[in-house]
Amino acid sequence: xxxxxxxxxxxxxxxxxxxxxxxxxxxxxxxxxxxxxxxxxxxxxxxxxxxxxxxxxxxxxxxxxxxxxxxxxxxxxxxxxxxxxxxxxxxxxxxxxxxxxxxxxxxxxxxxxxxxxxxxxxxxxxxxxxxxxxxxxxxxxxxxxxxxxxxxxxxxxxxxxxxxxxxxxxxxxxxxxxxxxxxxxxxxxxxxxxxxxxxxxxxxxxxxxxxxxxxxxxxxxxxxxxxxxxxxxxxxxxxxxxxxxxxxxxxxxxxxxxxxxxxxxxxxxxxxxxxxxxxxxxxxx
Ligand code: HH2
Numbered sequence: 001x002x003x004x005x006x007x008x009x010x011x012x013x014x015x016x017x018x019x020x021x022x023x024x025x026x027x028x029x030x031x032x033x034x035x036x037x038x039x040x041x042x043x044x045x046x047x048x049x050x051x052x053x054x055x056x057x058x059x060x061x062x063x064x065x066x067x068x069x070x071x072x073x074x075x076x077x078x079x080x081x082x083x084x085x086x087x088x089x090x091x092x093x094x095x096x097x098x099x100x101x102x103x104x105x106x107x108x109x110x111x112x113x114x115x116x117x118x119x120x121x122x123x124x125x126x127x128x129x130x131x132x133x134x135x136x137x138x139x140x141x142x143x144x145x146x147x148x149x150x151x152x153x154x155x156x157x158x159x160x161x162x163x164x165x166x167x168x169x170x171x172x173x174x175x176x177x178x179x180x181x182x183x184x185x186x187x188x189x190x191x192x193x194x195x196x197x198x199x200x201x202x203x204x205x206x207x208x209x210x211x212x213x214x215x216x217x218x219x220x221x222x223x224x225x226x227x228x229x230x231x232x233x234x235x236x237x238x239x240x241x242x243x244x245x246x247x248x249x250x251x252x253x254x255x256x257x258x259x260x261x262x263x264x265x266x267x268x269x270x271x272x273x274x275x276x277x278x279x280x281x282x283x284x285x
């Protein structure tokens with residue numbers, strides 16, 4: 001969790017990683033798995049973005065396309081229409097914004113509107129996305145997914161999930177670096193729930209320290225996901241903030257630098273306790 005001198009370089013800012021960072025989820029979609037339709041209206045979305053910030057979000061992750069299992073793709077112009085006013089407004093208030101998209105045309109418009117980070121669930125596989133990130137000097141989140149949202153939960157299969165995800169992320173980080181993305185702008189993410197069974201997700205979280213050992217900060221997104229519901233017997237996504245907080249604490253203990261969550265206030269409390277216990281005798285209030 002703590003690495004001397006560690007930071008994350010964004011487009012215009014540098015975030016210190018001397019404590020875990022909180023990324024608040026803002027889905028401007030009709031169909032996201034836990035909050036679909038709540039923030040489709042730009043005014044409601046902007047208001048929620050401000051609330052996330054007030055509750056402690058270090059960065060607000062704006063997305064205009066659901067990536068839940070089986071979800072349908074959204075045309076780029078519709079995605080732009082959903083996210084752009086929200087990105088522009090939050091960024092103009094000085095809130096660091098990441099754009100959650102796999103489409104270079106959406107990322108480009110969002111960066112022009114003030115976004116600091118490209119959060120790409122397709123792992124910066126598109127060379128146009130790598131070029132764009134390099135030219136803009138954006139922060140990037142490189143996430144692992146097996147297949148596409150439409151197909152990813154059709155019996156995902158790995159020989160060694162931790163090794164395969166690790167190899168994929170390091171390869172993609174190397175491609176991004178070759179394209180001109182600065183090493184200290186890159187964050188890697190195992191993609192919890194993206195083409196993974198409950199067992200795969202648990203293995204990746206248990207071995208998170210391995211992913212965190214390569215020098216890239218690790219982001220983890222467990223928030224309200226179905227594997228938590230399956231383990232703990234919590235069927236409704238909206239009821240999963242307690243189990244999310246538990247997973248946040250353990251992910252931090254295993255080396256996560258950034259956690260992506262819907263309930264920022266609960267995650268902040270969990271992160272504070274996890275950080276204090278990890279620091280132990282070095283902890284100071
Ligand atoms: N998870 C989701 C979306 N984007 N980005 C990163 N880097 N890591 C994640 O784990 C991640 C992500 C899925 O969650 P959510 O945005 O709440 O749902 P939906 O895709 O249905 O909008």
